[in-house]
Amino acid sequence: MATTETLSRRSAGNAGGEASTPPPAPTRRKRRRPSTGQLAAWGFLAPLIVYLLVFYAYPLYRNIELSLHDYTVRSFVQGGAAFVGFDNYVSVFTDPTFGPALLHTALFTVISIIFQFSIGMGLAVFFHQHFKLSATLRALFLVPWLLPLIVSASTWAWMLNSESGIVNSVIEGLGGQQVNWLTSPQWALTSVIIANIWIGIPFNLVILYSGLQNIPNDLYEAAALDGANGWQKFWRITFPLLRPVSAITILLGLIYTLKVFDIIWIMTRGGPADSSTTLATWSYQMAFGTALPDFSPAAAVGNVLIIIALIFGFLYIAAQRRQEKNS
Amino acid sequence: MTARKTWWKTTIGVVLTAVMLFPVYWMINVSLTKTGDMRKDPPNWFPFDPTFDGYRAVLSEQLPYLGTSLIVGFGTVALTLVISAPAAYSLAKLRPRGGTPVSFVLLIAQMIPGVIMAMGFYAIFLNIGMLNSVWGLIVADSTIAVPFGVLLFTAFMQGIPNELMNAATIDGAGRWRTFRSVVLPISRNSIVTVSLFAFLWAWSDFVFASTLDAGGKLQPITLGIYKYIGNNNQEWNSIMATAVIASIPAAVLLVIAQRYVAAGVTAGAVKD
Incomplete structure (x- = not known):
């Protein structure tokens, strides 16, 4: 079964490219006319x-x-x-919600990815030094990623509850002030970003870890012989060799994070006062979140979001093609 | 490496994992907390005096939702496999002329936000009267899994040696027969991976459920939880108990099929 994993992993990256130039067809073609094939x-x-x-x-x-x-x-x-x-697009672009929604989408995506990626990278490097239980613990790290989003979001919502949440209880225990995580405009976006980082760490960990496994061990041994310390090994070997995988991880993360809707909607509904509204929740809000649905502008916002996602999508495909060529 | 050094790392690993999984622990802890203790400040860190009221509420109120989620999950798996496995066989081994753009389209398809698909489906389902039906939900949920399934299957099937197929051809097997008796059995592990993810995604789906099935008679568990929260329900032990139950498929997956999960996550992202 380990073979399967390697097989699928090895060629999955090729799925786009290699499908177009498959190996020579079986002998069948010789016996029958090509049209049947x-x-x-x-x-x-x-x-x-x-x-x-x-x-x-x-x-x-x-x-x-x-x-x-x-x-x-x-x-x-x-x-x-x-x-x-294009009237709907014009009215969407001039809507006072558009600017904040775009800004929140950007902040949500960029901040989430910075933390997910760096924490994921740190954990991947840590778990790569095989120690007792490392495989089991690494498996447990997958849990947040596998849970239904509504489960994670509602758990975080209760943990961040102003009066009865465990987070505020700890903050107050340490002598701090109660923070209205979900109900104050200045904290709502931070709260959903925290929950989203938590959910995204496993994905980054798993991909970066498998990238680490592909770095030949001799490189580290050679570096050790030359007297390199752990820090030098990371910056001179791991980081440069992991760059292609990192690029792909980050781009995939961008595409996934742009799409995020569930977590924000369940935790804050984009509020209070649009303070955690993103393009995705705004679109949903207009179409499904009110008694008087406004489908046309909602669809316009959705299409803007598609275009943004596709820009990163094409970058991702380009990055993957380049990685295939290089290896 | 000395044993002492490993021990030290294991300790850090355990601590990190404990921190990471704290929200999961908290979910379980709250699900066992008495309603009267729910607003206690500071909250109870351990369920020393557990109550099962929350789970009782799940059993009496949420069973239909769980059943619907199971049906939708299995339906999505079936639809995903039926569509994606033959297509992948074709893309990987049969060289359809003009099939090149298909893989590209599938990559792009994975990038389209669910909210947007939901709106398109809503408009269509409304016109053809498929809103609030389990079938509609299965169709919509399968759109999350089909592109993934085709890409994963194609990647795997490309690795099947051509000699194997030729042997089947020489024995007189047609392409359908080859697909059924040679390709599918070899692809068993990929089938497991695709099925697991299709099920998990359908089970976890909230966007499609809340838009396409908001007024349905049969609703999935994600809507069950959402309604619990939306009703301004203060019975957080019931909500969290439902959340615990809704997490069971994820837990089962992790215990019995961890290697398939890792294979699925890295598929498409990493190349040796």
Whole structure:
């Protein structure tokens, strides 16, 4: 089973590239006309193509269509919404919530990733020095990542509760003041970022750890012979050799974190007073969070978010391609 | 390395893990706390005097939600496997002409935020009357897992030696037969990985459930918890007990299938 893991890991990075230039086809092609082979190939692929068209392309198309029309609750059900071009985008961009939502999205994403990545890196290096129980403990670190987000978010919400939360109890025990983590505008964003960092650490740990495993041990032994200390080994060997994996970890982290909605919505609903609103929660708020849904601007915000995610997505794909070429 | 040095590292490791898992411990602790002690300041650090009222509440109120989550989870796994395994076989071994962009599209598909998919699905489901149905939820949840499944399967199946397939062909097996009797059995571990993740994601989904199934008769456990919180419920022991129960699949996964989890997390991100 270890083979499986290596196999899938080794070639998973190739999934994009290698699928296009597969190894020579089996001998079958010689005996039958190529058209049959193509027919079979597309036969196996057809369900996926249909699936992607119906369950990906169509919802996304509907989303674009929503954002270009002025849908009301009534026209949403009955049809006949007026075409308004980019009016929804204009009104979204000029909305007083847009600036803060964009800023919060950026802060949430960047701060989360800085901490997730550096803590994940530290833990990966630590767990890489095989000691007793290291494998078991590393496995336990996966727990936050595997829990349903609503479980983590509600647990954190209760831990950060102003009056009865354990966090404030400890702060007060140490002589500090009660902090209104979730109910004061200056702390709400920090609170959701803390919870999100906690959730994201395992992902960074696992990927960076497997990156560490691919660094040949002789390098460290050679460095040890040359009298390098742990700090030098990290900055001269680990860090440079881990750079490609780090780039991919960070970009994947960016893409995942931009999408985060559940944690914020469950802990603060983007509040108080929009102080923890991001593009994702704002979009949801307009479409599903009110008694009077406003689908068209919600879809417009969603599409802006897609564009941002895709920019990092393309960077990620480019980084991965480059890593494949180099190795 | 001396034994003493390792012992020292193990201690640090245990402490770090304890800090990391504190919220999980706290969830369990609160789930066992008496309602009367819930607002105590400082709170009880240990459940010395545990109550099972919270779990009793789960059993009496949340069982239908748990059942729905199981159905949605298994449905999502089935749909994901049926769509992704054959497609991956084709991409990895059959060279469909013009199939190159598919893998690229799948990578992109994974980047689309769930909130946005939810809105598109909502508009469509509303028009075709599929809102608030378990089927709709299964379809929507599968969109999280299908791209992942295809990419993981493709990666694995590319590693299957062509000789093996040729042997099957020489024995007279058609492509379907080869797929069923050679490729699928060899891919068993990948099937486990994809199934586990598909199940876990469907089980944990909140975005699709809260948008596409908000008024449904059958609702998943994530909505069960959400409603508990939303009702301004002060019975945090019940909420946390439900959360503990909702975490069981994750725990089971970790205990019985940790290596598959690691394989899934690193898939697509790391190349040797």
